[in-house]
Amino acid sequence: MAAPDPDFARRVADSFARQGAMAHLGAELASVAPGAVEIRLPYRAEVAQQHGFFHGGVVATIADSAGGYAGYSLMPAGSSVLTVEYKINMIAPAKGDALVARGKVVKAGRTLTVCAVEVSALDRGRETLCSVMQQTLICLADRPDGPDRK
Secondary structure (H helix, E strand, C coil): CCCCCCCHHHHHHHHHHCCHHHHHHCCEEEEEECCEEEEEEECCHHHECCCCCECHHHHHHHHHHHHHHHHHCCCCCCCEEEEEEEEEEECCCCCCCEEEEEEEEEEECCCEEEEEEEEEEEECCEEEEEEEEEEEEEEECCCCCCCCCC
16 A cells, blocks of 8 residues: 555554553554554553453554554544444454554545554463454644644
């Protein structure tokens, strides 16, 4: 896939850096390519549920951002992105040293974009798929991504 904005990686990284939720969780933008984004989250007790697994809401949060930024990477400069809907299936406990969410664009449209996201738990060198998500995004044309937008 080709990004219409040659500066897509900087635009994605700048937007990610402004996300208070990602900073609060301790998530890191690991890689950005046209139509694909990877987010990593190291384990801490603050992102766990009562059994010591990563909390399902945390899994969904980084999945939503990975898919959202994968879609945003293919949107034109001067636009912004919002999630319209998603469906997530938790298929294994999110247990390990870190999570990695990999978002990938399935179909990029002018207004709506569909993404697929897989979240895996990394535990002592082993990777276990723990959730899958399908997501729909909307491109808000001529509404630059930034803190003063409502």
